[in-house]
Amino acid sequence: MGRKLQIDIMRYNPLDENSVPHMQSFFLEEYPSMTLFVALTQLRETQDPSLQFDFCCRAGICGSCGMVINGRPSLACSTQTRDLPAHITLHPLPIFKLIGDLSVDTGTWFRSVGTRLETWIHSNAEFDENAIEERMEDGLAKEIFELDRCIECGCCVAACGTARMREDFLGATSINRMARFHLDPRDNRTAEDFYEVIGNDQGVFGCMGLLACEDVCPKELPLQDQLGIMRRMLAFQSVKNIVPAFLRDKMTCGHDKCGHK
């Protein structure tokens, strides 16, 4: 016999003008290895078919089930109810546009940031469709892949105190994405180019080092480390014309992509 769970869910349908945001309590019997995904699906099937929430992969890969679980953003599909107290509170992720109840639109946010920062490879090389793909060292490929594991669930943005206060702050996920292109030798952008897009208070210099992004990331990405690397590189970029030459060479290791190994 499992515990009896009380799940309080924020209910609100922005499309219904009579809808008022409120908390609704549901009760459910827990069984072994129950995830919040299972619990919510069960609630929708047996208690309230109007309950809105997003799911797709159920395996922590698609990033659509990000929600605030007992105050902290996380993925519902990879959260087991046994790791939570019997009283669970669920809110939709803040910052993103609410679709209804626990469902938010992270896509528009990520797309607008991606377009603004041009998060794709910038290369001047002419494309030759017959050429063999350029080789890359295994170590570097792994390093890039590590940052590419981001599933864009939005948890780091929702957990960020800066992003909550300043809605134009780009968040850890965007800076992690830029760090990924900074690592990539196929990307021709220089430190100066990166500075132009994220070298401001909306980008790296807006981060206050609260570490919540890294602490909540369901994929355990090294978000704060990447922020540190990018911030150091771009801060240096802003003073490189006023520091003495010997110090400059020491700080850049003689090339532009310093900071990353």
Added chain:
Amino acid sequence: MKGSVSCATVAKTTVSGRVDLAQAVTGVVLALFTLMHALFVGSVIISPHIMNGLAWILEITYIENIVGPIILVIMLAHFLLAVRKMPVRLGEFSVFYDHAKRMRHCDTWLWLVQAITAVIVFVLVSAHVYTIMMNLPISAEASALREQNGWTCFYLTLLICVGLHLGIGLFRVGVKYGFIKAENRSVWVKRTWLLIAFYVALGIVTIIRFHFIAV
């Protein structure tokens, strides 16, 4: 037909990076000064003569007359540089407070501590430096007189706020500039709390010592 082509482009600016670096550098300089200051005043614990000796060196080299105003200027600069991150509007503060309460995340709370202590330190340090500069030269007896004449609460508040602000601030600079990483974070968290504890403990013992100096 003449066209009207504008060649105006958005000027490239280095301001954001420089402002951010300046905030970090002024913060670190102030932290180092404050630690030196604590050791200097703390010398009274061993003997008021040592503190007076050190004060004499600072006086004949004019360091106290020069460093005081410089530190005040650096502090003002640090405050002005950092204020851009503060929750200036009421809405921002309440959003952050609400966020911290729900998140139950230590580092998020500590930032609020950082913002609040910043304001307290700014006001109290201004008063402190003004009093010191008006009552030069520095001596163990003059400090003891202040402590015994009702300034203890003032200095205890200042001590705790400076300790917290300094420790958390140094930790943050380390995090923001990538010196503190995921792999060594827990070690630096411990070191930060040790530094804060050391600073506050040294300050408390110093204040107690001042109460036992005959003036």
